[in-house]
Amino acid sequence: MRVLVTQEDLERRVGELAAEIDRDYKDSDRLLCVGVLKGSVFFMVDLLKKLTVPLAIDFFQTSSYGASTTPGEVRIRKDVDLPVRGKDVLLIEDIVDTGHTLNTILGLLRFRGARSVRLCALLDKKEAREVEIQIDYRGFEIENLFVVGYGLDFDEHYRNLPYIAVLDGADTAAGVPSPS
């Protein structure tokens, strides 16, 4: 395992993103921050603790990565509880890979009548993109490698690492690491 983004770099960048978001939403009294479970949790908590604007939080959970769904087919396993209509929604995600998950969720939020919808993603695996996604607040662009830590898992392991690491022998083309 090789460290790709250190704890210090994460802290610094999360602080910068929070400052930007705080500035952009200073006049909004209806910010709804929606995290995508489970990967975004560590990032979301650190980010939101640094915001001073009033906000509510909620969560989506989608079908897990590498599930036996056809490419682009995204299942919503847990929907948000709060109404979205009229809200300024900030969707918070750990990583944008093919973009199918976010494409589905962003479309759903708009369909439900959010006043605005923006995306904040910690990591951007740009090379892996299959559908175009606008990332309004982006932490880091990374290579097309399978990464773990700071919320991201391999088979539910490594989420609690305080940094982002690359798993050796990861087969990114298949979307999941080879078991080596």
Ligand code: IMP
């Ligand atoms: P997408 O729909 O292909 O963009 O995939 C999004 C989801 O796949 C992310 O929210 C992650 O949960 C998962 N994912 C994609 N790449 C990685 C990775 O390198 N490590 C761990 N999870 C990943």
Ligand code: MG
């Ligand atoms: Mg995720």
